[in-house]
Amino acid sequence: MQYVKLNTGAKMPMLGYGVFKIDDGQAGVDAVKTAIETGYRSIDTAFGYDNEKLVGQAIKEGGLNRDEMFITTKLSNTAQRENKVYEEFELSLKNLQTDYIDMYIIHWPVKEKYVDSWLCLEKIFKSGKAKAIGVSNFQDYHIAEIKKVWSVVPAINQIELHPFLTQKPLLALCENEGIAPESWSPLGGGGHAKETKGDLLANETIKKIAEKYNKSISQIILRWNIDLGIITIPKSVNPERIKSNINIFDFELTQDEIKLIDTLNKNTRTGPDPDNFTF
Secondary structure, three states: OOEEOOOOOOOEEOOOEEOOOOOOOOOHHHHHHHHHHOOOOEEOOOOHOOOOHHHHHHHHHOOOOOOOOEEEEEEOOOHHOOHHHHHHHHHHHHHHHOOEEEEEEEEEOOOOHHHHHHEEEEEEHHHHOOOOOEEEEOOHHHHHHHHHOOOOOOEEEEEEEEEEEEEHHHHHHHHHHHHHHEEEEOOOOOOOOOOHHHHHHHOHHHHHHHHOOOOHHHHHHHHHHHHHOOOOOOOOOOOHHHHHOOOOOOOOOHHHHHHHHOOOOOOOOOOEEOOOOOO
């Protein structure tokens, strides 16, 4: 495993396990436990996924000490709109069976709410109940707005990012502000939108690189993230894919290969637009 040092001084695994759309049942618990057994130490969930409880159960049953796990969860849009940030945070703690969150994030920049929400997250951070706070799906102008009021710089910005959406200007802004970038949907799965990852996972350019290293296309894409210094959180409930996705720390891409994958950018989103979401 490789780690990134956050602006809080804490270390965060560069590869985590995402649980979006994992059902809140025994199969979900088993999937998270498989991830933990395989070596994942970072789990990314959200109040809006309705599966924080299974994550908490799986971590408890996983047998590791709490400080060996890095838990990320997110503030829902509903709680932002209803001004119930603190109430929902306490529910997340209860669901996850923990007394602190390693990374607490604003899930989406809800208009006319996200600045106030950020100030609430700062209070949670200063209380010690969240070891780091961040944002998700924030564009440059969203970051500019919270910068006007922040006393704490976001530790991460979790964004849709993959070879068809490389987000170079936003990555440069995050680097300049000391915000670590994190990619959701790193394999192009699309989140809420219709999945189109088949095109990405059949890409001939990446396929040729994969053949060189005797790796899968998915592994090459995840390694591309890591080599760019981007935290990434692939999701799967398939035990073999869970194991495959973490098997990326025995090689590195060359700079030429990284740049070649960068050229695949189409500025194409497969998930929701941060400026146009209704959920």
